[in-house]
Structure formats: C-alpha cells, structure tokens
Amino acid sequence: MNSEQSEGPVKVLRAEHQVILRVVRVLGKLMDRFEQAGEFAEAPLAKCVEFLRLFADACHHGKEEDLLFPVLESRGIPRDGGPIGVMLYEHQIGRGLTKDMAGALTAARTGDATARTRFLQAARHYIDLLTNHIFKEDNVLFDMGDRMMNPDDQRTLTNQFCAVNCGAFEGRRREELQQIADELEAECGHG
Numbered sequence: 754m755n756s757e758q759s760e761g762p763v764k765v766l767r768a769e770h771q772v773i774l775r776v777v778r779v780l781g782k783l784m785d786r787f788e789q790a791g792e793f794a795e796a797p798l799a800k801c802v803e804f805l806r807l808f809a810d811a812c813h814h815g816k817e818e819d820l821l822f823p824v825l826e827s828r829g830i831p832r833d834g835g836p837i838g839v840m841l842y843e844h845q846i847g848r849g850l851t852k853d854m855a856g857a858l859t860a861a862r863t864g865d866a867t868a869r870t871r872f873l874q875a876a877r878h879y880i881d882l883l884t885n886h887i888f889k890e891d892n893v894l895f896d897m898g899d900r901m902m903n904p905d906d907q908r909t910l911t912n913q914f915c916a917v918n919c920g921a922f923e924g925r926r927r928e929e930l931q932q933i934a935d936e937l938e939a940e941c942g943h944g
C-alpha cells in the first residue's frame with residue numbers, strides 16, 4: 754500500500770468503523786444490564802441512538818452511498834445482486850432499526866410498558882447487523898475497492914470526504930459526534 758492509499762478514503766471509513774463499533778459495544782453493554790438487572794439507562798441510550806443516526810448513518814453511510822459506492826460500481830464491482838447491493842440493503846435495515854429504537858425510547862418515556870422490550874429487540878438486531886456489516890466492508894469490499902480505484906478516484910474521494918466531514922449533521926459537527934463515543938465509554942464503561 755502506498756502512502757496515498759494509506760491516507761485515502763477507505764482509511765477514513767475504516768477509522769469511522771472503529772468509532773461506530775465502540776458505540777455499538779456500549780449499546781450491547783447497556784442491553785446486557787437491562788436484561789440482567791432491569792436497568793434501562795434512558796440518557797445514555799438516547800446518546801447512542803443520536804450517534805447512530807447522525808454519525809453512523811448520516812455521516813458514514815452517507816459518504817459510502819453518495820460517494821464511494823458509485824465509484825466502486827464504475828470500476829466494476831456489481832451493485833444489483835452483488836456486494837454493493839447487499840451493503841445498501843443493510844444500510845436501509847439499519848436506518849429502520851435506528852428509527853425503531855428512537856420510537857421505543859420516546860414511548861418508554863411516556864410509560865409504555867412494552868417499549869423497553871421493543872428497544873431491546875431493535876438494539877440487539879442492530880448490533881448484530883452493524884457488526885457483521887462492518888466486518889464485510891473491512892475484510893471484503895474495501896480491500897477489493899482499494900485495489901480497483903485508480904489514484905484519481907482516490908484523490909477525488911479524499912477531497913469529497915473532506916468536504917462532507919467539514920459540514921454539519923443536523924447542526925452537529927463530526928468531531929462533536931465522535932466525542933459522543935468517548936462520553937459514552939466514560940459514562941458506561943468500555944463495551
């Protein structure tokens with residue numbers, strides 16, 4: 754791998770995966786506590802959902818869907834019936850589960866007795882989905898994509914990623930969203 758690739762778009766996405774996995778692990782730990790001790794920690798759970806919605810979905814999946822995947826497709830990686838189609842489908846499922854978690858959290862606050870269990874089911878499904886999704890991107894699609902993109906593709910994507918990452922996600926900066934992972938680990942312990 755040359756230095757250009759080592760600082761390229763795939764490296765940015767791989768680093769974001771590590772931040773997402775830290776929050777996924779905290780979410781798993783909070784769900785263990787709920788199942789084992791009945792403790793439903795609303796405030797940190799709301800932070801997890803906010804992070805997953807704005808960082809994992811808007812910022813990270815947004816860059817993959819709008820910028821990386823179209824380039825990979827143009828370099829010959831199939832979309833329909835291929836790895837890109839699978840990744841897009843999983844993003845959609847993840848989006849739905851994030852909405853389910855947000856809805857269950859709101860319902861739980863208004864005293865809906867079944868809402869906590871609905872949150873648990875959506876969270877467990879999300880944890881499983883995202884863990885496997887990230888594994889597939891890190892170990893299959895990104896390796897393949899990094900080899901197939903030419904230096905121009907790499908440079909263009911790097912610049913486009915910088916532009917997205919300098920923007921805001923519902924008024925929250927990327928750095929601010931990344932800090933949520935630190936805060937959650939400090940509040941809840943590492944996963």
Ligand SMILES: [Fe+2]
Nearest residue numbers: 814817840890
């Ligand atoms: Fe993805």
Ligand SMILES: [Fe+2]
Nearest residue numbers: 766817887890
């Ligand atoms: Fe990803």
